[in-house]
Amino acid sequence: MRIEIDPSALGKTRWYEFAVRFLFGGLITAVAGIIAKKFGPGVGGLFLAFPATFPASATLIEKHEKQKKERAGLHGSARGRKAASVDAAGAAIGSLALVAFALLVKRFLPAHSAWLVLTGSTGIWLAVSLSARARWPVGCAAPGNLQPASHCTSLPAPVPLP
Amino acid sequence: MKVILIRFLIGGVAVSLFAILGDVFKPKSFAGLFGAAPSVALATLGLTVANDGKHYAATEANSMVAAAVAFFAYSSCVSWTLMHGKVSALWVTIFSLPVWVLLAFGIWYAWIR
Numbered sequence: 001m002r003i004e005i006d007p008s009a010l011g012k013t014r015w016y017e018f019a020v021r022f023l024f025g026g027l028i029t030a031v032a033g034i035i036a037k038k039f040g041p042g043v044g045g046l047f048l049a050f051p052a053t054f055p056a057s058a059t060l061i062e063k064h065e066k067q068k069k070e071r072a073g074l075h076g077s078a079r080g081r082k083a084a085s086v087d088a089a090g091a092a093i094g095s096l097a098l099v100a101f102a103l104l105v106k107r108f109l110p111a112h113s114a115w116l117v118l119t120g121s122t123g124i125w126l127a128v129s130l131s132a133r134a135r136w137p138v139g140c141a142a143p144g145n146l147q148p149a150s151h152c153t154s155l156p157a158p159v160p161l162p
Numbered sequence: 163m164k165v166i167l168i169r170f171l172i173g174g175v176a177v178s179l180f181a182i183l184g185d186v187f188k189p190k191s192f193a194g195l196f197g198a199a200p201s202v203a204l205a206t207l208g209l210t211v212a213n214d215g216k217h218y219a220a221t222e223a224n225s226m227v228a229a230a231v232a233f234f235a236y237s238s239c240v241s242w243t244l245m246h247g248k249v250s251a252l253w254v255t256i257f258s259l260p261v262w263v264l265l266a267f268g269i270w271y272a273w274i275r
Contacts, residue, residue: 003187003188003189003192004187004188004189005186005187005188006186006187006188007186009185009186009188010182010185010186013185018178018181021177021178021181022174022175022177022178023174024177025173025174025175025176025177025178025181025201025202025205026169026170026171026173026174026177027170027173028173028177028202029169029170029172029173029174029176029177029202029205029206030166030167030169030170030173032169032202032206033165033166033169033206033209033210034166036210036222040221041210041214041218041219041221041222041225042221042222042224042225042270042274042275043225043270044222044225045221045222045223045224045225045226045229046225046226046228046229046266046267046270047202047229048200048202048203048206048207048222048223048225048226048229049198049200049202049203049226049229049230049232049233049266050202050229050233050262050266051197051198051233051236051237051255051259051262052177052202053177053181053197054197054236054237054240054255055251055252055255055256057181057184057197058197058240058244058251058252058254058255059250059251059252059255061190061251062250062251062252077248078248080251081244081245081247081248081250081251082244082245083190084240084244084251085240085241085242085244085245086189086190086191086194086241087190087191087193087194087197088194088197088237088238088240088241088244089191089194089237089238089241090190090191090192090193090194090195090197091194091195091197091198091233091237091241092198092234092237092238092241093194093195093198094194094195094196094197094198094199095198095230095231095233095234095237096230096234097195097198098198098200098203098226098230098233099227099230099231099234101200101203101226101230102203102223102224102226102227102229102230103223103227105203105207105219105220105223105226106220106223106224106226106227109207109211109216109219109220109223110216110217110220114207114208114211114216114219118204118207118208121200122200122204125199125200129195129198130195133191133192133195
């Protein structure tokens with residue numbers, strides 16, 4: 001499936017929706033630092049992969065998809081949930097790549113430039129994410145996607161357009 | 163206090179930037195990748211290296227492996243429940259958080275600690 005950039009999607013997001021994600025992101029980063037100081041870096045490190053903004057993002061996706069369907073005079077609840085489900089499946093793939101990111105940082109950070117290791121590990125995170133996504137086409141269940149079910153390996157059959 | 167405020171600001175900016183990337187990309191399965199971007203990790207590890215050194219940051223990254231595996235289980239659980247159930251995304255994502263907590267701390271306690 002072709003990957004596209006749609007800058008108009010930013011216009012659909014309200015200012016407080018940006019603010020919520022900024023707040024949760026800032027809070028978890030600050031809390032991770034406080035926990036590391038109090039309980040040590042072992043426990044603090046766990047919060048580097050805490051799904052802090054995930055509930056807010058999934059709710060936003062569900063809401064936007066639902067509103068889109070309701071503007072067309074249709075019930076959008078099921079469609080909203082499925083859009084959020086596909087987003088979560090994408091996050092599952094991204095989290096596998098996050099394991100690779102963490103392993104690389106752990107292995108190379110002590111002996112190399114921090115800037116280089118963090119930048120390189122982020123690049124590897126993206127590369128692993130993209131190749132894993134190509135291997136498991138979770139978008140098969142995306143709303144409006146009419147790809148044949150045989151293309152889907154990890155999610156149920158495509159959801160037909162109403 | 164100043165350090166906590168700096169962490170808050172840098173973390174907020176990092177998470178927002180990755181969230182914006184997730185907003186503008188289509189399809190959703192691709193955009194979803196950015197839901198598990200290393201945004202908090204980049205902000206935290208960068209600051210930790212500056213304040214506490216590389217070995218301290220590497221120890222945090224070691225624990226992050228357990229947390230990332232837990233994130234995989236959590237997001238898979240959320241995805242499956244939303245696809246097959248009739249509960250809203252907000253409730254599913256919140257009530258699935260114990261999956262992350264149990265697995266992250268369990269794996270860390272059993273193999274990494």
